[in-house]
Amino acid sequence: MSQIGVIESWDDAKGFGFIRCNNLKQQVFIHISAFNTKLRPVAGDSVEFDLVNKRGKVHAENARLLKSSATQKIAQGKKTKASNKIKTSSNPLILLIAVSFIGVFALAYSLAILPLWPFVYISIISLMTLLTFAWDKRAARNNSWRISEARLHLLSLLGGWPGALLAQQWLRHKSAKGRFKVILWLAIISNITICAGLVYFAEQQQLININLA
Structure with missing residues (x-):
């Protein structure tokens, strides 16, 4: 049975929400899989859908978004918000x-302070982080599935933060969000502190071995 309603609430991270219809007393559950389009719905969008009742549970299927003033206002609001963002330029520092940071591991290997694998690991995890940021930026432009900020921060915490910084500077992704930058720099400081300690103890062990020899 075809119905028309308005998406009253939508959780984009989880991919579901609820539709309000004037001729129905209860809200109708809708999942992102019910849409036959790549467009992501937002709260306030009008939607046409088939009402399905399975075992007393009502949900929507075969949904499609309709043009509405609410959708246009939200889109205009997003454009205004984007235009008000602070434009940042690349920082050479x-x-x-x-x-x-990556060069330090290369130098430590060349001086026989550290083995090769830390340099290889940092290089690979940084490249993976850079590519992940690039994928997320592409997803944001195409209005498709995004990568959670928690995963981006986890990659940075695991040592991929050089790739995150390069993504911010080169791709201009996640470069204007204050909270994200604060968490990223906390991960960077933690990484540098730990790595500096590892290099220091490795160097001290090397000196001990030389003296014993």
């Missing part, structure tokens, strides 16, 4: 920090 930040790029230097990202590249230097």
Whole structure:
């Protein structure tokens, strides 16, 4: 049975929400899989759908978004918000920090302070993080499935933060969100502190071995 209603609430991260219809007393559950389009719905969108009742549970299927003033207002609001974002330029110092961190591991290997694997690991995890940021930026432009900020932060915490900084500077992704940047820099400081300690103890162990020899 075809119905027309308005999406009253929508959780984009979980991919579901609830529709309000004037001729129905209860809200109708709708999942993202009910839409036959790549467009992501938002609260306030009008939607046409088939009402399905399975075992007393009502949900929507075969849904399609309709043009509505609510959708246009939300879109206009997003454009205004985007235009009000602070435009940031690339910071050579930040790029230097990202590249230097990887360079330290290369130098430590060349001086026989550390084995090769830390340099290889940091290089690979940084590249993975950079590509993940690029994928998320592409998803944001195409209005498709996004990568959660928690996963982006986890990659940075695991040592991929040079790739995150390069993504912020080169791709201009996650470069204007204050809370995200604060958490990222906390991960960076933690990483640098831990890695500096590892390099220091490895160097001290090397000196001990030389003295014993």
